[in-house]
Amino acid sequence: MNPxxxxxxxxxxxxxxxxxxxxxxLCTVCExxxxxxxxxxxxxxxxxxxxxxxxDRDTAESVAVRLVRAGMRAxxxxxxxxxxxxxxAERVDGGVRVMVTAQFARNWEPAFRLLENLYRRNAIVYxxxxxxLFMTRxxxxxxxxxxxxxxxxxxxxxxxxxxxxxxxxxxxDRVWDQWINAESLVLTVKEAEDWxxxxxxxxxxxxxxxxxxxxxxxxxxxxxxxxxxxxxxxxRVPEHAxxxxxxxxxxxxxx
Numbered sequence: 493m494n495p496x497x498x499x500x501x502x503x504x505x506x507x508x509x510x511x512x513x514x515x516x517x518l519c520t521v522c523e524x525x526x527x528x529x530x531x532x533x534x535x536x537x538x539x540x541x542x543x544x545x546x547x548d549r550d551t552a553e554s555v556a557v558r559l560v561r562a563g564m565r566a567x568x569x570x571x572x573x574x575x576x577x578x579x580x581a582e583r584v585d586g587g588v589r590v591m592v593t594a595q596f597a598r599n600w601e602p603a604f605r606l607l608e609n610l611y612r613r614n615a616i617v618y619x620x621x622x623x624x625l626f627m628t629r630x631x632x633x634x635x636x637x638x639x640x641x642x643x644x645x646x647x648x649x650x651x652x653x654x655x656x657x658x659x660x661x662x663x664x665d666r667v668w669d670q671w672i673n674a675e676s677l678v679l680t681v682k683e684a685e686d687w688x689x690x691x692x693x694x695x696x697x698x699x700x701x702x703x704x705x706x707x708x709x710x711x712x713x714x715x716x717x718x719x720x721x722x723x724x725x726x727x728r729v730p731e732h733a734x735x736x737x738x739x740x741x742x743x744x745x746x747x
Contacts, residue, residue: 499552504565505540521558540705581722588684588722592674603694604668611661636696
């Protein structure tokens with residue numbers, strides 16, 4: 493054990509702890525002032541988790557145990573003190589330069605694999621929201637790509653006619669191969685457009701997943717926003733436009 497190693501407590505959202513109780517416990521157990529506790533309780537509620545404190549390992553474990561004893565969900569992990577952005581995209585000569593931290597890229601591997609597997613025949617998707625906890629490929633794709641014609645049967649015909657465009661495993665594999673090696677990578681504008689499409693599809697899949705949190709959608713929106721602004725720097729987004737939150741990088745990352 494490294495005696496100089498710093499740890500933090502991760503508080504997770506649940507469906508049974510009242511907001512006031514979480515706020516009170518953050519004040520008393522974590523010894524936070526009321527404003528900081530309110531901000532972190534709100535972050536847990538909206539984004540699913542929040543990292544709290546800068547402790548030695550024994551203290552972090554003690555704080556987590558006291559929170560768990562009171563009915564909250566809390567874990568410990570090594571504290572990370574890095575100002576390095578987990579994802580950036582900027583327009584450069586010849587295309588779009590993207591930078592993705594290795595750990596952040598690896599964290600999204602399950603999402604890419606789920607999407608790639610979904611585009612195989614006879615796929616079954618598990619872990620969905622109530623009441624249908626799993627679904628076969630065809631009805632799931634109907635949810636991902638909703639009706640665009642005036643009737644359901646015309647929409648079904650359109651999806652069938654354009655299946656190769658909608659369900660493109662090769663595209664997902666290409667973007668994954670670039671994504672996992674994108675600590676510093678220059679994409680062509682067309683490749684950056686492909687990234688925008690694939691992350692839009694990952695977002696559509698997450699809409700159906702039981703474990704998806706607001707933080708997942710914030711991060712996905714942020715990635716797409718950064719890519720769009722790099723592909724087309726002339727884009728202007730009104731200050732109070734819906735989805736404007738995507739301009740700022742989330743302080744936490746989904747797990």
